[in-house]
Amino acid sequence: MERIGVGLIGTGFMGKCHAMAYGAVRAVYGDVPVIDRVALCDVEAGHAAKSASAWGFARSTTDWRDLLADPSIDLISITSPNGLHREMAVAALEAGKHVWCEKPMALTMADAQAMTDAAARSGKGTALGYAYLQNPALQEARRLIAEGAIGTPFDFRGSVDEDYMADPALPWSWRLKAKEAGLGTLGDLTVHLISLARTLMGEIASLTAMVDTVHVERPLPQGGTAQVENDDIAHALVRFASGARGTMTSSRIAHGRKNGLRVEVHGSKGMLWLDNERMNELNLYIAEGPPESRGFRRILSGPLHGDYARLCPAPGHGLGFNELKVIELAELVKAIRGEPSRSIGFAEGLKIEATIHAFARSAETGLWVKTG
Ligand SMILES: NC(=O)c1ccc[n+]([C@@H]2O[C@H](COP(=O)([O-])OP(=O)(O)OC[C@H]3O[C@@H](n4cnc5c(N)ncnc54)[C@H](O)[C@@H]3O)[C@@H](O)[C@H]2O)c1
Secondary structure, eight states: OOEEEEEEEOOSHHHHHHHHHHHHHHHHHSSSOEEEEEEEEOSSHHHHHHHHHHHTOSEEESOHHHHHHOTTOOEEEEOSOGGGHHHHHHHHHHTTOEEEEOSSOOSSHHHHHHHHHHHHHHTOOEEEOOGGGGOHHHHHHHHHHHTTTTOSEEEEEEEEEOOTTOSTTSOOOGGGOHHHHSSSHIIIIIHHHHHHHHHHHOOEEEEEEEEEOSSOEEEOTTSSEEEOOSOSEEEEEEEETTSOEEEEEEESOOTTOSSEEEEEEEESSEEEEEEGGGTTEEEEEEOOSOGGGOOOEEEEOOTTSTTHHHHOSSTTSOOOHHHHHHHHHHHHHHHHTTOOOOOOOHHHHHHHHHHHHHHHHHHHHTSOEEOO
16 A cells, blocks of 8 residues: 545544644654645635645545545545544445544444444444553553563553533533533543553443533523533543452542643552653652662663654654654554554454443442453
């Protein structure tokens, strides 16, 4: 494959991230096909045209189905609100396109299952936007656990906190509506935490959860208020298939936390932890040597970790979120080529969706529930 033609749907936060990744991936990796930025789509024509010109796309449209009809497009990025993912992804796969779709997959398990079935029928490559899995510090944590550096991992502590909805006076948006966003914090933030937990600890088998909306009404931009239709906060006790245990807490209303995705793995010989707000650092404690000189080691990311060297030859200089999206795209290209890949395709992503819906089910029933 010499060339991949791409079509991008949505030009907001994630749309720009995907566009930057398309612009950078060949410069970073060299051995990927030429990325031909064929067309992008957004609902407002002037805005779409401006984004296309700024981001190096040859043309723009306001109808995403135009992208599917274009035979020069091989890969579709879906960065629209969650409620559109199913229709767009299924249609793109049925049109013979590969799909890079933002998380969460969809509003409901039925929608996510339909996307997974369409992917299986098409045989095309799929990837979901689990960028934090590509963090070289996380990859190093995974490697250390796998080689037994902290012994048997028996306990996981994870939290994901942001404050983008912390102010109760912040206006209502699509993210708060069940028909457009589906679940709230669970779909927006908890999915990332689950993706990290699975990577470090293996599958989550069962859980019991408490899920709440704290700020139940929000002001409407045009005046009056609207009911918030999904969760602000979710907490759970989890049991991994390995028998290990853990806790997970998530909030979109946590004042002061900006990208507070933090994971700890406790093992029989040591412990490690990472915090996305300092995403180039891995903290490792090994219980050996004289007790008086034991302590955490702070390992700065560098060329020996994950794909760091592709982006930067110097340790400690650090990668950022947008660079993780470049790695994510390179992993999707591997999946499209049929090579081993860390991409979370739709079949893998379905397990993450099943876990957030298990949170919701458990919160409703007050019971432990299985995630499968
Ligand atoms: N991976 C991550 O870390 C991460 C971070 C933020 C958001 N997301 C996900 O990305 C998706 C988009 O979030 P965002 O923050 O970029 O939102 P956003 O509101 O910034 O952008 C959404 C874009 O989609 C466009 N859009 C809406 N309807 C459309 C249609 N019918 N056709 C074409 N374009 C349409 C909007 O005009 C807007 O440009 C969501 O699913 C969200 O959960 C992922």
